[in-house]
Each structure stands twice: as structure tokens, then as C-alpha cells.
Amino acid sequence: MNTVYFDNNATTAVAPEVLEAMLPYLRDFYGNSSSMHTFGGQVAFALAEARSRVAALLGADPGEIIFTSCGTESDSTAICSALQTQPEKRHLITTRVEHPAILNAAQYWERQGYRVTCLDVDARGRLDQDEYLRALTDDTALVSIMFANNEVGNIYPIQRMAEAARERGVLFHTDAVQAVGKTPIDLSHMPVDMLSLSGHKIHAPKGIGVLYARRGVRFRPFLRGGHQERGRRAGTENVPYIVGLGMAAELARQRLQEERIEVARLRDKLEQGIVARVPDCMVNGDAENRLPNTTNIAFKNVEGEAILLMLDRLGICASSGSACTSGSLEPSHVLRAIGVPFTYAHGSVRLSLSRYTTEKEVDYVIEHLPGVIEKLRAISPYKK
């Protein structure tokens, strides 16, 4: 049975070009870029090229790119740095729909005595801009707001929110793990101070991330030790993965404009195909402002884990914000924040596409998903 992969917000396939670019640095060029000899020193050129490629994708300067181990490390580094460089400020602003990498870190700082404002969202997952402006104070050390939401795909108005923070003299960080490579980001025109991204969401392997830190923003390292990354992140550079991420960034930059249109076309076809064939379902999130690759559909009176396991039997990989999939007893924090009605919340399924998703795969899901819902509804005690 073929794998029909619709879970690209969880992780993506490593691009063949990325793997090819990495192999020489796993096989042959194993030297340490800090070494004095030519054999080691030559990999420094590969690192520099990768750094330039990531910078180009973001509209940043290569000197503003810090390689980390993952998106979570980038997020934690950003928050800790902001708090440590401004010890007099004791307030953080974030949102209720952040990834746990931000939410749990914010909760940790709350326990350490910081005041944390978690901005609420409306029924489509949108932030209230007035509430945000009111939350900004002279005591605010950092605003951290995701560029795009992983579950429903909403894109947040980072340009506007970063500008408001800049005006108040507040540092602004964005977790752009889901947005990079899917929607254009130009940091040369966006007053974002720090940005996190993760390699494995853009067809590089797991285990590599980036923290962008704007030139001039005061910074404290999270990992202390050697001089790597100009003293901003100690630890021997993960050369093959950095090279891979550089290639992934280059591919994303070249193809972004074209791909976002094609991926959105397939996503829309998938979404419309399902909604037309399955009664009593609804699309979660903000249809006008969301990632081109994500759809989150809630099916009334059925439970998400049951849907996923039946899809799995058909080779279809998807994910759900239902309680039962995670072992928790409540629907995901994002669906709860949005206030998805409980008759629907447990039956939410996320389908996320990539550049490798084919029309045939979309048709396959449209063909098979309605039968799964029908089968589960037939044995559900709730019919209407």
C-alpha cells in the first residue's frame, strides 16, 4: 500500500536535492570548521554558503542567522535572551494558540514570577488587535507571536504587530516554523527582532533549526561554551544538516511563488471535495488568511482518532486535534481557544500538503474520506 502523506505540518520528506547536498559532508568532509588545517577549514565555506541561503530566504543578513538544533531551541533561546538582557522588565505577551514550544516556556517564566498575557482569539482564530495594543506596556520584555498556526494554518499580521511593538520599544519574536517556505517573509521590511524556523518543516532533516536575531538586538546565548556561531550558540556546527538546511532554503526561495499557488489549488480542491461530499462538516480557522497547504476540517458527531486510524488503513496520513489522539482528554488548546463547538471539536482532522503532494493523492482522499466518516457515523449514537 502506498503512503499518501497529508501530514506535512508535522514533518516533511527530505528533498532529494537536500540529501544529495548533505551526503559529501557525512561521507567525506567530516572535518571541523574550526580546525587550522585545510581539510577542516574547507567546510567553513559550506557553512557560509548555507548561512547565506537561509538569509536570502528571509531577507536577512547572513550574520543574523544562528544555527540551532531545532525550532524549540530557537524559541527557548529567544525568550531567555530577551528576559536576560532586560532584567528590569517582567512581562511577556504571547497567544493562546502558540505551539507548546512557546506556551510551555511562557508558563515556566510565569512560575518564575513573570506576568504573561496570552492573547485570545475569535471563532476563526484571529487575534484582537486592540487587545494586543492594550497589552503592550513599558514593563513588556518580549512579544512572541507565531507567524502561522500549525493546526488551522492561520497567518497572523506579524508586520503590523511587530511595528506596534517597535513603536513601544518592545522586542518582537515570531515562531515562524510553519510559515517559512510556505508564505513570503521579508525581514528587511519587517521590524521583527527574532524569528525561529525549523529544517524538517521545509524538506530538510530533523535536528536543525535557525534563530534569526536582528543585528543590534542585544543577545545572550542559551548554550554557553565554544565560540561557534560567533559566540551566540556554542557547540560544534552540525555541518551536514546545516548544508542540508541551506539547500532546503534555496529550493524554497526559488520555488515559493510558484508552489504556494499550486499547493493552494490542490488544498482548495481537497477541501471543497470533502465539504461537498460529507454533510455536517466545517472548516476551522481563517479561510482568508491561512497557509496555502493547510486545511482543518471538523466532522460532526465522530471522533478524530477513529477517523485517523481508518484513514491509516487506507494509507492516508493525517492528524487530529482530538483529545484521544494525544492521550489528553480534551481537544487541542487551539480548537478550544477558537471555541469549536464540542459536537465538532472531537472530530477535527488536519490535512497538510507539500510540494510533493499530487493531484492523484488529493483525489484518493476525496474518494475515501467520506466513506470513513459515514461508517463511523453509522455506529455513533448521535445522528444529528
Next chain:
Amino acid sequence: MWNYTQAVHDHFLHPHNAGPLEDANAIGEVGSIACGDALKLYLKISDQGLIENAGFETFGCASAIASSSVLTDMIKGKTVDDALKLTNRDIAGALGGLPKEKMHCSVMGQEALEAAIRQWKGEPPVPHALEEGRLVCKCFGVTDAQIIRAVGENGLKTLEEVTHYTKAGGACGDCRDEISQILATEFRQKPLTELKPVPRLTNVQRMQQVIKIIDEEIRPQLAADGGDIELVDVDGHRVMVGLRGRCSQCRSSDVTIRNLVEKLLREHVEPDLVVEEIQHEHRLF
């Protein structure tokens, strides 16, 4: 990804007895769509109290559907009285086990069965949330009576286990302190014999528990006959004691050691303890 048994997969993908039963004369409903799972169990019970047929409708995850399916298999052909003897552990067992986070699915099956039979007997229906007892978890409508029962039947020890089995405390968390108090109270009230032995005690724990059982359980019984006991030493699983008072003269002291001392220590402390009697002249020190 859950590590479900083949039986769970089979019952989920090809549920037995799915769908409502036209001629049902007993229906039990538990759970709610807000809680994330619900089961409506249909039974056809003969006048003699034999469950002739069963059907179900379930909203929930794979383990909820599989638990419902296997439950209908288990109760068909059983008398009402025999069916009532089934526990949630039997349901989970018939599926080859459930992940601990999913044990509440088996509890739901047991509760639906009881609700249906109560209805057939003409007893007031007791929906999930309104069972006798005080409401503890407001998110999932779980009462203290339900928690105490799950603790007793499944030997639950921690707050986390209570949540896995009853869902109580799994949402807002406001009732977690209260659940911990219920757990603490249950442990105090429970007769010692119902406590399961704690596996792999440290030497210190073993010694402390041996001393406790000797002081609280064994010595009072011997004292009633004018005897006494002294703990000489504990070495690994060997417990060395000396009988005192009248016991030291007693010809059946060996029986006392085996049937009273060793039996109680094995029950309460560790099942593989060996008790040896040390005579005065053989004292180790």
C-alpha cells in the same frame, strides 16, 4: 501512535453487534459528546433474566468502539446476574489490554451495562453524571463514588491513574487536589489485606514495613495468648524473629511462625519473605 493490540484493531475495524437493537428492552447510556466519548448499549433480556441479544452505538476513539464491541460479545448468552459480575478489567482483558490512558473506555462499557440492567430491573436510571455521590470532576461529571469504585476495583494509586480510568481531573484540573484527598482517604481506610504488595522494596522499606506489621498486626494477636515476638534481624528476604513470653515455651511455635507471622508478613510486605525462628542461644549478637 497508540500501541493497540490486534484484538482492538479487529473490533474497531469490524465491530460486532454494531447498531441499535430494534427489540431492545433495556438501554444504558453513558458519556456525552462533550466528554469525547459516549456509549448507548441496547440489550434484549428475557423474562428469566437472560441477555439474548446486545447492540451498541458508540461515539469515540478506536478503544471506545472496540470496548463496546467486545462487551456485547461477552454478555450475550449470560444471565443478568453473571453479566453484572463483569468489571472494566474483564473488558480490557478481553481485548488483550488497553493503553493505560484508554482504560476509561473499558469503564464506560461497564457503566453502560449496569445502567441498562438497572433500567430493565425498573431501578431508577442513573446517568453517568448523577450517580449517587458528590460531584468531583465538573468537566467530565465524575462523582467521588465513581472514583472510589475505580480505585478499589483496579488498585489505582496515583492521580494520573485515576484520570486514565475515570477521566476525572483530565481537563481544567481544578479537582486534582480533591482526587488526591480521596486517594489518601481510600488508602487509610482500606484494610491492609487489600493493599497490593509493593514490588521491589528497598531494604529500608522492607524493614520498616516488617516492623510495622509485627507491631500492629502480629504482636497484638500473640499478646492475646500471653505471648510476644521480637524482631531479631532482616537479611534480604529472610526475617529472623524470636518468640517470647508464653510463645517461647509453646510446642506449636513452628505453626505460629508459619501460619501467623510468615503469612501476615507475606501478605502485607512481600510475598517471598521467609520467616525463621531464632532461639535464645542462637542469637546473632
